[in-house]
Amino acid sequence: MEKLALAAGTALCLAITGVVIVTASADPVDDTLEIDGAEMITRAPAPEGHPFDEVMSGWLFREAETRATQEDSFENPGMLAVERGAELWETVEGTAGQSCASCHQDASVTMANVGATFPRWDADSGKPINVEGQINKCRVENMGAEPYAFDAEPQVSLTAFLKHQSLGKPVAIDLSEGEMQEWWEKGKDLYYTRTGQLDFSCSSCHEASMGKYIRADHLSQGQVNGFPTYRFNTGGMVSLHNRFRGCIRDTRAEMPAAFSDELMALETYVTWRGTGLSVETPAVRQ
Amino acid sequence: MLSELAKPVMAAAFVLAAVQASAQEVAPADVKIADYAVAEPLTGTSGDAVEGAKTFANRGLGNCLACHAVSALETEQFHGNVGPALDGVADRWSADELRAIVVDAKQIFSEETVMPAFYSLDYGITPRKDLVGKTILTAQQVEDVVAYLATLKE
Numbered sequence: 001m002e003k004l005a006l007a008a009g010t011a012l013c014l015a016i017t018g019v020v021i022v023t024a025s026a027d028p029v030d031d032t033l034e035i036d037g038a039e040m041i042t043r044a045p046a047p048e049g050h051p052f053d054e055v056m057s058g059w060l061f062r063e064a065e066t067r068a069t070q071e072d073s074f075e076n077p078g079m080l081a082v083e084r085g086a087e088l089w090e091t092v093e094g095t096a097g098q099s100c101a102s103c104h105q106d107a108s109v110t111m112a113n114v115g116a117t118f119p120r121w122d123a124d125s126g127k128p129i130n131v132e133g134q135i136n137k138c139r140v141e142n143m144g145a146e147p148y149a150f151d152a153e154p155q156v157s158l159t160a161f162l163k164h165q166s167l168g169k170p171v172a173i174d175l176s177e178g179e180m181q182e183w184w185e186k187g188k189d190l191y192y193t194r195t196g197q198l199d200f201s202c203s204s205c206h207e208a209s210m211g212k213y214i215r216a217d218h219l220s221q222g223q224v225n226g227f228p229t230y231r232f233n234t235g236g237m238v239s240l241h242n243r244f245r246g247c248i249r250d251t252r253a254e255m256p257a258a259f260s261d262e263l264m265a266l267e268t269y270v271t272w273r274g275t276g277l278s279v280e281t282p283a284v285r286q
Numbered sequence: 287m288l289s290e291l292a293k294p295v296m297a298a299a300f301v302l303a304a305v306q307a308s309a310q311e312v313a314p315a316d317v318k319i320a321d322y323a324v325a326e327p328l329t330g331t332s333g334d335a336v337e338g339a340k341t342f343a344n345r346g347l348g349n350c351l352a353c354h355a356v357s358a359l360e361t362e363q364f365h366g367n368v369g370p371a372l373d374g375v376a377d378r379w380s381a382d383e384l385r386a387i388v389v390d391a392k393q394i395f396s397e398e399t400v401m402p403a404f405y406s407l408d409y410g411i412t413p414r415k416d417l418v419g420k421t422i423l424t425a426q427q428v429e430d431v432v433a434y435l436a437t438l439k440e
Contacts, residue, residue, distance in 0.1 A: 194410035197402075197417045201410070204400040209368045215345075215352040216364040254412045 027211060028060035028220070029067070033280070036073050038168050044276030051207055052221070057277050061211075061220040062286060066232065070284035078160065078230030078282025081237045085161020088154050094145030100158075103142060107165050115166030115279040119268050121178030128183050128268050131159045132239070133259060150258040156237045160228045163281035170276050171225050173268070180268065187269025190262060196253030202270075205247075222247070223274040224267070226283020233286060240267060311425045314407050319393050323382035328389075328405065328425035338434025341427045348404065348423060348431055356438065369401060374440035384435045388428050404428060 033040040042057035059067055069075050089107055092099045104110045114131060122129035122137075129137065135158055136147035148155035175181050191202045205214065206222035213219070227240040238246075241258035244266060248255050256262040310330035317324055327333075342350045343362050354372045355365035365371075379387065387394050390408075391401035403409070404423040423431065 195412055197409045197413045197420070197422060199402055199410040200400065208398070208400050212368045213364075213366045214368050215349075215366050219368075251410060252414050252417055253410060254414055 028056055028218075031060065031067065033057070033059050033067070033071065035071060035167065035280075040168055040278040040280060041170055041276060042278070044170065047272065047275040050273065050275075051203075052210075055223065055274055055277055056221055057274075057280065057283075058220040058223050058226060058285065059280065059283060061218045062284075066284055066286050070280070076230065076282060076284055077235075078228070078237060078284060081157045081160040081228065081230070082164045082282060083161075084154075085157040085159070085164075088158045089161060094139065094143035096142065096144040098143050100138065103138075107162065111162050111165040113166060113169065115163035115281060116169040116171050117173055119173065119264065119271060121174075121180050123178060126179070127261070128180060128264050130240075130259075130264065130267055131162050132241075135159065135162070151239055151242055156228050156239050159239065160237060160282050163227070163279055166279040167281065168278045170278055171271060171274050173271050173275070175272065183265045183268045184272060186261075187265035187267070190266050191269055194251075195248055196251030198251045200251045202247070202266075221273070222270065223277060224270050225274045225277045226280040226285070228281065229283040229285050231285050237282065238285075314405055314421050317389055317405065319386050319390065322386055322394055323380065324385040324389055325382050327429055328385070329429050331426060331429070333426075333429035333431070333433030335430070335433040335437050337427075338430035338432070341423065341431050342434055347427060350431070353401065358438065372435065372438055375438045376436045377439055379435075381432055381436050385428065385432045388423075388431055388435075404431075 033042050040057070040059075042060055044055050046052050046055050059070060069077075073079050086107075089100045092102070101107070114134075118134070119128040119130045122133070124137075132148070132150075132155055135155065139145040140147050148158075173180070175184055194201045194204070202222060205219050209219050210221055211219065224240055227243065228237045229243075230236070231238050239258075241263050244263055245255040245258065312326065312328045317328065318326065339359065341347045342356075343359060345352070350372075351359065351362055351365050353366045353368035354370065355367060356372050358373070359365070375384070383394075387401075389405040390403035391399050392403055395401070402422060405421045405425065405428050407419065407421065
């Protein structure tokens with residue numbers, strides 16, 4: 001059931017002026033997300049040390065139509081990227097004459113946990129690695145192919161395909177590996193650091209103002225469990241680092257490079273903030 | 287020939303005029319906030335409430351509506367609720383207090399407030415390069431917004 005709780009003040013002004021101001025139902029909906037009959041975990045008890053008691057999927061904050069589009073795989077335009085990713089999985093490229101499938105066979109078996117457990121510690125680079133990074137590592141080291149450039153269409157599609165293999169699995173990253181805990185700390189610092197002329201941190205919007213409306217946008221917890229997501233706004237897929245950069249740009253700050261140490265630390269920390277939520281890739285957003 | 291010679295003179299006169307205009311404008315670092323108020327207007331030209339309403343709603347300027355609802359701005363869609371509705375705000379605060387809130391909300395509410403400081407150079411890390419040294423609103427825009435806020439009485 002969708003709550004239509006108008007903020008008291010807004011309800012009053014509506015009554016007086018009779019004007020349709022698109023209004024504030026300040027709460028996320030009380031609804032269940034089922035994708036093709038499988039129930040997703042959209043609310044989970046927060047891990048210890050989390051500022052919230054409960055972590056919530058961004059799906060709960062979206063309008064009814066957007067939510068419905070994600071519930072049906074045939075309706076979800078993000079599934080086209082997943083299908084394209086499935087083709088790329090089988091495509092031989094590079095000097096070694098291999099495809100992803102040559103080494104990893106059936107992704108639904110071998111990749112079932114990837115979407116729920118990345119970023120992981122990568123001992124070779126001495127840094128956390130995300131799915132996009134792992135794809136490029138395999139392309140360079142195992143296939144003799146060029147790495148994908150940031151946000152190249154195949155990078156986004158293959159990432160969507162891989163994460164989709166974990167659909168429904170609860171996010172659970174391992175912070176005990178390598179120096180993951182230090183990167184988590186660094187990501188946490190960044191999350192609370194104010195940037196730009198407007199002087200906002202991630203927490204200004206996704207913690208202090210969570211559930212509120214900032215102009216037409218209902219502010220969610222800024223969870224990452226649905227990425228890459230399909231956006232109606234742009235009519236295309238949005239990768240996680242693209243979203244991070246967009247939010248930072250909106251504070252009127254210089255944007256850190258995709259996959260930079262800053263954004264990898266942020267990905268590590270923000271992924272942890274969604275511990276227990278189901279992977280929803282490809283989620284649908286407005 | 288003559289006009290070529292006249293140029294430097296004209297330029298000098300122009301610079302002088304510019305200096306005089308800005309002499310009446312308080313620089314961001316010189317704004318005095320005392321007792322939760324800025325008693326001196328930031329410019330010599332009094333604020334224009336009609337312009338202020340535009341600056342208030344404009345997404346590229348104040349974008350105040352992103353966070354505050356105002357029933358009087360009924361033609362504008364999408365009023366946010368990150369901050370309180372501003373109906374009757376002039377009954378709660380004097381014009382000098384409203385000026386202080388717009389100049390630097392952090393000094394009025396708390397360091398933690400999410401409301402940006404609209405006339406301050408004390409912003410977050412890595413500001414966009416083309417904005418360094420610039421305030422979100424100009425001194426005159428602040429005066430206009432304050433004049434607009436002063437009309438919000440119940």
